[in-house]
Amino acid sequence: MADFGIAAPSVKVAGNKPATATGKSLSVVALRKTYGDVVAVDEASMEIAAGEFVTFLGSSGSGKTTTLMMIAGFCEPDSGTITVGDRDVTRLAPQKRGLGFVFQQYLLFPHMTVSENVAFPLTLRGVPKAEIRRRVGETLEIAGLSGFGGRKPRELSGGQQQRVALCRALVYRPPVILMDEPLGALDKKLRDQLQVEIKTIQQELGLTVIYVTHDQEEALVMSDRIAVMRNGLIEQFDTPRELFERPRTPFVADFLGAANFLPGRIEQHTDEHTLVRLDESGGLLKARRHQLPSGACVKVAVQPGRLRACATDDGFCTGTVEMATYVGTLVRAGVRVDGGDGPLLRLEVPAGRGPVTGERIGISADPGDVNLFADEQAG
Amino acid sequence: MAATLTAGAPARPRKLLASRKTRVGILYALPVVVYLLVLFVYPIFSTLLLSLKDADGSFTLHWYADALTGVNLSVLFTTLRISAETAVLSLVFGFVLAQAITRLKPILAGLAMLVVVVPHFVSALVRTYGWIIMLGDKGLVNESLTSLSVPGAPFQLLYNELGVVIGTTSMMLPYTVLLLYGVMRGVDRRLLAAAASMGAGKVTIFRRIYLPLVAPGLASAGLLSFILSLGYYITPALMGGPNQTMIATLINQQVTKENQWNGAAAQGVILLVLTLAGLLLVKAVTSLGASRKKRSAT
Numbered sequence: 001m002a003d004f005g006i007a008a009p010s011v012k013v014a015g016n017k018p019a020t021a022t023g024k025s026l027s028v029v030a031l032r033k034t035y036g037d038v039v040a041v042d043e044a045s046m047e048i049a050a051g052e053f054v055t056f057l058g059s060s061g062s063g064k065t066t067t068l069m070m071i072a073g074f075c076e077p078d079s080g081t082i083t084v085g086d087r088d089v090t091r092l093a094p095q096k097r098g099l100g101f102v103f104q105q106y107l108l109f110p111h112m113t114v115s116e117n118v119a120f121p122l123t124l125r126g127v128p129k130a131e132i133r134r135r136v137g138e139t140l141e142i143a144g145l146s147g148f149g150g151r152k153p154r155e156l157s158g159g160q161q162q163r164v165a166l167c168r169a170l171v172y173r174p175p176v177i178l179m180d181e182p183l184g185a186l187d188k189k190l191r192d193q194l195q196v197e198i199k200t201i202q203q204e205l206g207l208t209v210i211y212v213t214h215d216q217e218e219a220l221v222m223s224d225r226i227a228v229m230r231n232g233l234i235e236q237f238d239t240p241r242e243l244f245e246r247p248r249t250p251f252v253a254d255f256l257g258a259a260n261f262l263p264g265r266i267e268q269h270t271d272e273h274t275l276v277r278l279d280e281s282g283g284l285l286k287a288r289r290h291q292l293p294s295g296a297c298v299k300v301a302v303q304p305g306r307l308r309a310c311a312t313d314d315g316f317c318t319g320t321v322e323m324a325t326y327v328g329t330l331v332r333a334g335v336r337v338d339g340g341d342g343p344l345l346r347l348e349v350p351a352g353r354g355p356v357t358g359e360r361i362g363i364s365a366d367p368g369d370v371n372l373f374a375d376e377q378a379g
Numbered sequence: 380m381a382a383t384l385t386a387g388a389p390a391r392p393r394k395l396l397a398s399r400k401t402r403v404g405i406l407y408a409l410p411v412v413v414y415l416l417v418l419f420v421y422p423i424f425s426t427l428l429l430s431l432k433d434a435d436g437s438f439t440l441h442w443y444a445d446a447l448t449g450v451n452l453s454v455l456f457t458t459l460r461i462s463a464e465t466a467v468l469s470l471v472f473g474f475v476l477a478q479a480i481t482r483l484k485p486i487l488a489g490l491a492m493l494v495v496v497v498p499h500f501v502s503a504l505v506r507t508y509g510w511i512i513m514l515g516d517k518g519l520v521n522e523s524l525t526s527l528s529v530p531g532a533p534f535q536l537l538y539n540e541l542g543v544v545i546g547t548t549s550m551m552l553p554y555t556v557l558l559l560y561g562v563m564r565g566v567d568r569r570l571l572a573a574a575a576s577m578g579a580g581k582v583t584i585f586r587r588i589y590l591p592l593v594a595p596g597l598a599s600a601g602l603l604s605f606i607l608s609l610g611y612y613i614t615p616a617l618m619g620g621p622n623q624t625m626i627a628t629l630i631n632q633q634v635t636k637e638n639q640w641n642g643a644a645a646q647g648v649i650l651l652v653l654t655l656a657g658l659l660l661v662k663a664v665t666s667l668g669a670s671r672k673k674r675s676a677t
Contacts, residue, residue, distance in 0.1 A: 072576060094575045101576035107569050111591040120587075121577035168577070 023208025024085035024175035025050045026071070031080035033066055040066040042232040043080070048176075048225075051206040053199065055219040057255075058229035064212050065180060067229070071210065072178050073097050084175050100169035100177035104184045106161040108153035114140070114164050115149035121172040139171045142201055159190045166198065170207060179211045183218065195221050216256050220244070228252050246288075250299055250373045257303035260345050263375060266296045273367050276300055280340035281317035287370035297375040304332070304346040306369035309355050315362030319345060321355045331355065335363065423651075430644035442645035451629065455649070458626040461540065461615065462608035465547040469604045470597060472548065473555030480556070481563045492560065499553045507614045510546050511537060514618075538620040546614035551604035558603065562596025598664040606657040610650055626650055 026048040033041040041063040048054050056064035069075035071082055073094035081090045089097045108117050115136050122132045140146055143163040153161055162182055169177050182198075183191040199222050202209050213219055219226050220240045227237040228251070236248045247253035250261065264276040267284065274290045276298060277283075285300060292298060312318045319335040322344055331351050334344035345363065347355075355361050433439040445451060480491045498506060513519045514536035521533035536542055566589065574584045612627040619625070626646055633643040 074572060074576075094572070095578045095580055098578060099576065101573065103569065103573060105569065107567070107573040109570060109574075109588060120574070120579075124578045124583060172577070 022173045022175075022206050023051045023177075026085075026176050026208060026210070027081075027083045028067075028071065029081045029083075031067065031070060031082065032078045033063075033070060033075065034078055039232045041070070041077075044229075044232075044234050045080075046227060046234065046237055048208065048210065050208055053202050053207075053209045053211065053222060053224045055211045055213060055223040055226045056229055057213060057216065057219040057226050059214055059255075061231075062229040063232035064214075064227075064229045066232075068178055068180055068210060068212050071176075072099060072101055098172075098174055100172070100174035102162070102165050102169045102177065102179040102182045104181040106153070106158075106165045106185075108161055108164055108168070110153055112153075113149065114145065114151050114153065114156070117153065117164055118149075118167045118171050121168060125172060135171055136167075139167045142204075143167050143197070158186050159194060162186065162194065163197075166201070170201070170205065176208045176210060179209060181213055182211075184213075191218065198222065220256070228255060230255075244303075245369070247301065247371060250301060253301040253303075253371060253373070257301075257305075258346070259301040259303045259371075260307070262300040262302075262345075264298055264300050266290070266292055266294050266298055266372075268294055274372060276370075276372065278317060280342065281319075281337050282339060283315070283317035285316040285365070285370060286367040287372050288368060290372040292372065292374055299373045299375045301371045301373060302365050302369060304348040306365055307345070307347045307349075308364050309333070309347060309349050309353075309361045310364045312360055312362040315364040318360065318362050321357055321359045321361060324355055324357050326351060335361065337363075426644045426647055429641055430648050432641060434641075442641045443649070445642055446645045446649055451646070454624050454626055454629050457623060458609060459653075461543055461547065461623065461625060462605045462611075464540075464544050465551055465608040466601045466605035468544060468548045469551035469555045470601045473552055473559050473600060474597070476552070477556050477559035477563055480560055492557075495556045496553050498549075503550060503613050506550070507546055507617050510542075510549065510614075510618060514542060514545065537618060540619070540623055543615045543619040543623045543625075546618040547608050547611055550611070550614060551607060554607065555600040555604055558600040559593065559596050562593050566592045595664055599661045602657050602661045602664065606654050606661070609653055609657070 027046070028048075029045050031041055031044045032039070044063070044067055046054075056067060058064040066075060070077045073089070073092060073096075077090065081088060083089065084097065084099070108114075109120065112120065118136045118139055119132050122135060127135070136149070137146070140149055143166060145160065145163055145167065148156065148160065148164075153164065156164065162185075165182070169179075179198075183194055186194065195218060198209075201207070211219075211222060223240055225237060225239055226243055228235045228243060230251055236243055236252045238246075238248075243252060243256050247256065247259075250259075253259040254261070262285075263279045264285065265279065267275045267277045269275070269289065272289055273286045274288065274292075276285045276287055278285055278300065287300060290298070308315075317337050319337040319340070321333050322336050323334040325332045329351055330348050333347040333349065333355050335347060335355075337345050347363070349355065430442050431438055431440070433441070447455070476495065480488050480495075483491060511518075515521070516533050518536075520536060524532035524534070536545065570588055570592070571584050574588045579587070610627050611625065612631065615623055615625045616628045616631075627650075630643045630646050630650075633639040633646070
């Protein structure tokens with residue numbers, strides 16, 4: 001949660017009650033789902049703690065939504081178990097699981113007012129009327145929707161509708177709230193705002209949230225931990241910082257950090273570092289210590305933001321800036337490395353002393369920012 | 380400069396186009412307007428006049444008084460009652476049928492719709508005689524019931540209200556099924572899944588989500604079959620007894636047997652007013668439904 005470096009929350013919980021975790025833990029063991037020959041989810045396992053915000057991140061077809069649907073009960077797993085708290089829910093119908101679900105398309109009941117929508121799950125549970133009124137009012141207030149209770153969903157904007165959907169999912173304090181790309185239909189600014197709101201509410205109420213998205217930034221901003229999924233497999237399940245700084249697979253390095261990949265060969269190991277001879281430029285690069293033996297072919301992964309432009313004789317390689325794009329606080333540069341004919345090396349450097357097109361620069365990186373992966377393709 | 384060009388230029392051609400469009404539109408509409416004036420508006424107004432004229436040509440309301448008293452009034456009530464029964468029954472059967480069809484695979488659903496609609500291409504007279512053959516004392520239904528030794532068989536299924544309602548309901552069924560099927564197809568199934576995710580059982584989902592969402596369709600389908608039944612002639616006349624005389628039959632009798640045009644005109648106007656009232660109700664209900672649909676779309 002320390003990673004959550006966002007400005008002060010714009011919403012307040014009524015009465016500033018101390019946050020007590022209302023969420024429960026969730027455990028998924030060896031969950032598997034196939035559609036014909038296609039393995040949608042392959043033996044997915046994870047332990048999610050009570051009050052944790054977990055994101056399934058992946059592109060479409062990665063199995064993230066299928067996994068969520070199995071947890072929700074909309075889709076039956078071929079094998080594996082799902083446990084909420086200490087209750088096995090694997091074979092239960094969705095309505096028996098008592099989980100909360102926020103859909104991308106809001107799916108508010110069009111014939112009910114905002115209040116009626118939020119009250120709906122409470123009425124199902126036989127909560128007394130006065131209690132319903134109190135809790136609906138309280139929940140709408142948390143989401144900044146006080147005064148909207150009498151409106152019909154169609155009279156609200158997309159962002160407001162999704163807030164109502166959120167209220168409807170958390171008003172009955174479900175042990176786990178599942179969110180399927182809830183901000184996918186909103187524009188960038190509103191997304192940013194709602195990301196903070198959802199995260200704040202989640203923290204204030206101690207909710208366990210499982211969130212599905214294909215947006216890396218969204219995942220990094222909101223999550224305590226992220227499960228990066230690909231082809232039905234969980235590639236890595238870790239905190240945003242770990243995923244970003246210590247990706248375990250090239251896919252994770254590429255998907256989260258949009259890393260540059262450079263082929264090379266391990267030259268030697270020191271106590272703390274591994275020295276890699278780059279194929280293209282012939283330069284020697286200091287990387288994080290890796291257990292692969294000397295002489296092994298590796299892929300070097302460095303994120304654009306972790307590369308530095310320096311004097312031509314300081315870096316691990318030199319090159320010519322072929323393009324430099326000013327994007328506000330940053331300059332994105334594409335550098336043709338001397339001796340290289342592959343894709344341009346991408347750099348993101350502070351705008352103040354950004355390189356200009358045609359300039360010759362050296363490139364350096366902190367060893368801690370350089371990750372090595374075994375290169376299966378190379379001989 | 381570019382700004383003034385783009386701001387000034389499109390206004391004039393658009394206006395020109397609009398006026399030209401209007402003129403052409405009027406030209407196209409002219410034949411239909413003339414046709415309607417001669418064959419629709421004129422007859423209706425002359426019927427209205429006829430219903431307000433006494434034998435000597437003076438103004439009177441006694442044709443209406445006649446139409447709304449005694450036997451004529453009871454015929455009117457019978458008409459309303461049978462129409463209401465037909466509306467309710469065709470709604471119930473139509474709902475069940477449409478509901479079943481929405482659950483079928485697309486190809487089967489298309490086939491089922493065909494089965495529902497195709498009988499409608501057969502003349503109502505033929506279909507009515509078909510029912511008479513089926514429902515008679517020695518008809519298929521009673522013969523089967525007798526051979527199964529169902530107590531009380533054979534039943535009187537013809538020349539009473541039951542016969543009329545069976546007949547008219549079957550005539551209205553395609554309308555209600557078509558209308559309800561459309562409305563049901565328009566319901567976002569994911570709303571039902573959303574309700575389930577919150578803990579709602581099947582019955583609750585049906586009662587509190589599904590039914591309210593198809594309610595506008597139910598209302599308009601019911602009203603439509605009610606309106607259509609009001610003026611239905613062949614089936615009630617052939618499948619009913621003397622106690623099931625409906626207003627259309629009465630009008631026919633007055634014109635063909637008693638040559639009583641003024642009274643028939645008054646009853647015609649009453650029927651027209653009832654139908655119009657029903658249509659307005661349908662319109663009000665469907666516009667409500669449309670706004671609801673828009674709501675769920677956003």
